[in-house]
Structure formats: C-alpha cells, structure tokens
Amino acid sequence: MKKRKKRITVPVIMQMEALECGAASLAMILAYHGKWLPLEQVRSDCGVSRDGSKASSIAKAGRSYGLEVKAHRYGVDEVKENVTYPAIIHWNFNHFVVLCGFTKNAAVINDPARGTIKVTMEEFDHSFTGVCIEFTPGENFEKGGKPESVFKFLKDRLANTTASVIFVMITAALVAFVGLVTPVFARIFTDQILPGHNMHWLEMLLVAMLFTAIFRMIVGFLNEIYLYRIKGKLAIVSNASFMWHMLHLPMDFYAQRMVGDLAGRQKLNDQIAETLIAKYVLVETKAPEGYVRSEKEESVIFAYEDGNTKEIEITKELTNERIPTGGYSNSPKTEDDTNIWLPFFLLLLSVGGIAGIIWYTKRKNHD
Known part of the structure; x- marks a missing residue:
C-alpha cells in the first residue's frame, strides 16, 4: 500500500452559477497544478449549458489542457487507498466537488458552492456516487497565468x-x-x-x-x-x-x-x-x-x-x-468629489477647543 498524504491544500474557486460546479472544480485542479484560467474560459471548454456539464466533458476539457485523465468507479475504501489528490468526484448525483484528502474521521472537499469544508465519513459515504476523475500533469501541460490579486481588484x-x-x-x-x-x-x-x-x-x-x-x-x-x-x-x-x-x-x-x-x-x-x-x-x-x-x-x-x-x-x-484581450470599458463612471480635509478640520477644531478650555480654566484659577 502506497503511503499517501492525509490531505492537500487546493485553491478555492467559487462557482458563479449552480450549473458551473464541474467547470469550477476543473479550474481548481488546474490552479493546484499551476495553471490559472478564468472560470468563464473553463466553462466554455467544458461545454456548460443549461443542463450543466457531463463528466465526459470535464475529462475532455482536462485533456485539452495537457492533463492526463483517468476516470474510475470507486467505493469509499478504494478512494482512500487509490486516488491521487486532488480529484473531482460526483456528489449527490447532481454536483461535482474536489476531493482534497481525508483526516482521521472526515473527508476534506472543496465545494464550488460552499468553499473548503469537512464532511463526516458517514455523509461522504451517503453523498459520494462512486464516480471519480483523477488528473495528473502530462507532457503537454503548461503552467501559466496567476491568481487575481485582491489589492489590484480593490x-x-x-x-x-x-x-x-x-x-x-x-x-x-x-x-x-x-x-x-x-x-x-x-x-x-x-x-x-x-x-x-x-x-x-x-x-x-x-x-x-x-x-x-x-x-x-x-x-x-x-x-x-x-x-x-x-x-x-x-x-x-x-x-x-x-x-x-x-x-x-x-x-x-x-x-x-x-x-x-x-x-x-x-x-x-x-x-x-x-x-x-x-x-x-x-x-x-x-x-x-x-x-x-x-x-x-x-x-x-x-x-x-x-x-x-x-x-x-x-x-x-x-x-x-x-475580442482576444481586454474588456469593454465604455461603461458609466462617476467622479468622486469628497472633501477629505473636513475631518482634519474637525480634529483641529476639537484640539483647539480642548486647549482653549484648559487655558481658560488655568487663567480663571490664577485670577
């Protein structure tokens, strides 16, 4: 039996819509291996429609990115022993999540709808449908892109x-x-x-x-x-x-x-x-x-x-x-005309008022 990590840390990419769980899960797998892609692009490559996406479409999209894909039908014990993390598993017959590993009494998954969560083994056994898709970087896999910066976003x-x-x-x-x-x-x-x-x-x-x-x-x-x-x-x-x-x-x-x-x-x-x-x-x-x-x-x-x-x-x-690059920028804008010096004026006014009170009190006591 191969020695395995109990769990790994996978970047969390949340789905924007209920039907994007498969695309978001694949985007997390790609990000873990060093390839950051916009969710919209992964969604398009996975062929997400109003009916969601199929496991075969996710596997096909993964191969197009240079990943080696293996699909299995496992039981709970087989998943713990054989799966290479991270992997995409089918959940409750209507959802895809990323399996990050197991702790002593729980499974750790990245749910595109909820983020990183721990579920008990009883819940895992009840929700896991047996479908598991493993991804490993192949010869044609190329790292690229970078995660969006929160500071740049703000x-x-x-x-x-x-x-x-x-x-x-x-x-x-x-x-x-x-x-x-x-x-x-x-x-x-x-x-x-x-x-x-x-x-x-x-x-x-x-x-x-x-x-x-x-x-x-x-x-x-x-x-x-x-x-x-x-x-x-x-x-x-x-x-x-x-x-x-x-x-x-x-x-x-x-x-x-x-x-x-x-x-x-x-x-x-x-x-x-x-x-x-x-x-x-x-x-x-x-x-x-x-x-x-x-x-x-x-x-x-x-x-x-x-x-x-x-x-x-x-x-x-x-x-x-x-268009290949860039975005549509001719959207309405509003300029900011806030006077940021007003609170400084109020602060100076308060300091001056307190100083005046102290001066007046000392003068009164002196007289």
Whole structure:
C-alpha cells in the first residue's frame, strides 16, 4: 500500500452559477497544478449549458489542457487507498466537488458552492456516487497565468471612490478615538471629583464632556451621510455598468444561462454595496468581460421585476464578436468629489477647543 498524504491544500474557486460546479472544480485542479484560467474560459471548454456539464466533458476539457485523465468507479475504501489528490468526484448525483484528502474521521472537499469544508465519513459515504476523475500533469501541460490579486481588484473598483473611502475611514477613526476618551472622563470624575479631592476640575470636566459629545455627534453624522452616499453611488454605478455590459454580450451567453441567474446577478450589486460598505471596502460587480459590438444585430428582452419596480423591457443590439484581450470599458463612471480635509478640520477644531478650555480654566484659577 502506497503511503499517501492525509490531505492537500487546493485553491478555492467559487462557482458563479449552480450549473458551473464541474467547470469550477476543473479550474481548481488546474490552479493546484499551476495553471490559472478564468472560470468563464473553463466553462466554455467544458461545454456548460443549461443542463450543466457531463463528466465526459470535464475529462475532455482536462485533456485539452495537457492533463492526463483517468476516470474510475470507486467505493469509499478504494478512494482512500487509490486516488491521487486532488480529484473531482460526483456528489449527490447532481454536483461535482474536489476531493482534497481525508483526516482521521472526515473527508476534506472543496465545494464550488460552499468553499473548503469537512464532511463526516458517514455523509461522504451517503453523498459520494462512486464516480471519480483523477488528473495528473502530462507532457503537454503548461503552467501559466496567476491568481487575481485582491489589492489590484480593490484598486480598480475604488478608482473613483478613493477620497470618499478615506473620508469614511478617518471619521470612523475619530469616532473610535472619542469612544476611548469617554472612559477617561468617567475615571477622572470617580477618582478625583467625587471624593472631593479636585472639585475645581468639575467645571472644566463638564465643558470637555459637552464639547466631546457635540464633536462625536457631528463626526458620526458626517460618517453616516458619506456611508450612505458611497453606498448609493456604488449601487447606481455598478448597476449601470452591469446593464451596459450585459447589453453588449453575445446571444450564446444568454442561451447558456437561466433568467433567474441573470436577475440574481443584477440584485447582487445592491447586496454587495450594502454588505461591504460597513467594512469600507467597495466592489463593483460586472458580467464577464471581453465582448464588443459588431455589425450583426440580435435582440434580447430583459424582464426585471420585484416588489417595488415595475416590469422593464429593454431591447438592445448585441454582438457575437469577441475580442482576444481586454474588456469593454465604455461603461458609466462617476467622479468622486469628497472633501477629505473636513475631518482634519474637525480634529483641529476639537484640539483647539480642548486647549482653549484648559487655558481658560488655568487663567480663571490664577485670577
């Protein structure tokens, strides 16, 4: 019996749609072996349609990338003894996942829908259908590409909102600073004034507490205003950019996807803005890039309906021509006009106010 690793670490690539599990699993296998490809390209090579993808299509796509592919039907014990990780296994008769190995009492899998998870051996035995596809690099396999950088991703998406983000971060830091000062006031009152040691500090302390409360109220108010301002701007720009890009995609893009998936992507723009704005990280959601307009005219109708918006029908000229590199960049943009010096002014004002209170108190005591 060959000695094997208990588990390995495989890069996680999440599926964008429910039917992309096979393509996402193959993309993870390729990434583990050093070949990083866009999920959209792997999806196309796997022939994903509205019915999903077949194991034979995944194996064929793997061979086209230079991988040696072996498909087996194993039991649970045979998987633990014979499989070379990572491997793609069929799950619950309707899903593909990447098997990363086993621990003492569990199996470790990369689920394109949930990420890296551990499942008990009982659940593994119940969900594993027996189909296992192994991949090993062949002579024609070539490493290439690189994982997307989070910093580059954020830089691109924050290009027109940098000043607003800085403003929000500064005001949030000022609010946090005021929160640290408040317990100091309570300690001074308890240790110095309440026992009667320094009763002459009472007037100065009350004035300082009042000034601090006003300062926190103003800064907190500005922070909330700009949070909602950035969130609204992000939602508007990302939705406009998303629809602009969607209207320039070829007909085969829509032929492979369900209406619900496309509508769900559109709604994600608002959800992302709502979720990420609290963490001061803003991101713009777009459809797959790389398409331009051509002379061929096609038509498509989008139907978007929710509880607050009437049904909207849009007909737009589409394209079937794809450019080799780059993306479609003529999408709506919004410039950022945030005044980031305002919180600095408030900070100087607060420092000056506290200094003035101290000077006034000392002068009064001297007189």
